[in-house]
Amino acid sequence: MTQAQFGAAIFISQAHLSRIESDELEITEQAAFVIEVVFNYKKDWVLNGIEPKMVSAIKFRESFSSKIEEWNHLVRRIEKIPNAKSIIEKYIKLTDKDRVTIDQIISRLSEM
Secondary structure, three states: OOOHHHHHHHOOOOOHHHHHHOOOOOOOOOHHHHHHHHEEEEEEHHOOOOOOOOOOOHHHHHHHHHHHHHHHHHHHHHHEEEEEEEEHHHHHOOOHHHHHHHHHHHHHHEEE
């Protein structure tokens, strides 16, 4: 497989892939995730060299299905709460500093 073919399979250009291979750029978590999905190389191995190198396709599908179910459950809960979606969208747009403040407020409120 050529760099161009591999890059296309993980949605990055051959030039970008070449810069990653020559240590000019770091591989992103998103690209590592796509490599795991498409080629079964574990994201942790791609990013950090943590074994095992490969993921069992069956285990990956089971894990992926479980994560999708978890997200579906969360989305259903969010949809039941008035304004929750709008609040989450606003939270995402906040700066990191403001998010930390909101996280602290929520943490304190949940302790009451």
